Amino acid sequence: MRRLLLSVHDVGPRFEPEIDLLLDRLSAHVELHAMAMLVVPDHWGLHPLVAGSRFASRLRSWTESGVSMFVHGWFHQDRAVHTHAMTRLKARHMTAGEGEFLGLDSATAMRRMTEGRDLIEQITGRPVAGFVAPAWLYGAPAIEALGACGFALAEDHLKVWHPPSRRVLARGPVITWASRSPMRIASSLMAAQLLLSLSRYAPVARVAVHPGDAHVPALLASIDQVLRRLGRTHRPVRYGDLLAD
Structure with a gap:
């Protein structure tokens, strides 16, 4: 059977209520142990993930329930000065100032990646599944x-890969939604319908939700529809299952 990967982005104390709302919704379609969480260590430098805190305890509990934890940047905020025209275009139009790893040098990127991994592994007591850059x-x-x-x-x-070897493990666009404005909500709803039609035949389908989705009924309804229909053709699995192929 084809496989389904489901991820919750921007996990951290900043969005705890929204994460709870999303998990309640998603659990009707996918069991917790088959989900992934993308964890932000210090969202915009204002909401640090602190070892020993109540949220850290919840993160450990989710991990013990089988959730795959990914490092999701450090600040989830783009603080770089972009000199290349194409990079500036991506930073301006593909995200709301959150493409943190788009303009970083290698040393800074490596430091944030490793510090994020160390923090999350210290809290959860288990290795992280991987890394996903913000946006x-x-x-x-x-x-x-x-x-x-x-x-x-x-x-x-467009893909999932194994960074040390650059081997691509799955191809195909991720189905996701945007909640920043009425125009983005409308366009993401249309995109979800189109991508759903394409993903129904893909060996691996990916669905990603964000905290902002929890406050938009139309997006929640679309998420339900996508997961319900993909559930007929795809079996929810963990990201790590791709490594066994």
Whole structure:
């Protein structure tokens, strides 16, 4: 049977209520042990993940329930000055100032990756599953740092891969939604319908939800529809299962 990967992005104390709402919704379609969480160590430098805190305890509990934990940047905020025209275009139009790893040099990228991994592993007591850059945006130095850090898994908008070898494990666009404005909500709803039609025939389908989705009924309804229909053709699995192929 085809496989389904489901991830919850931007996990951290900043969005704890939204994460709870999303988990309640998602659990009707996918069991907790088959989900992935993308954890932000210090969202925008204002909401640090602190070892020993109540949220850290919840993170450990989710891990013990089988959730796959990914490092999801450090700040989830783009603080780089972009000099290349294409990079500036991506930073401006593909995310709301959150493409943290798009303009970082290799040393800075590696430091944030390893510090994020160390923190999350200290809290959960288990190895992280991999690394995913905020907004799925990577500069070339960040790609190099990924391989050097030895993360087993990474993904962008179009694929999942094994960074040390650069081997692609799954191809195809991720189905996700945007909640920042009415126009983005409408366009993401249309995109979800189109991608659902394509993903029904893909060996691996990916679905990603964000905290902002929890406050938009139309997005929640679309998420339900996508997971319900993919559930007929795809079996929910863990990201790590791709490594067994």
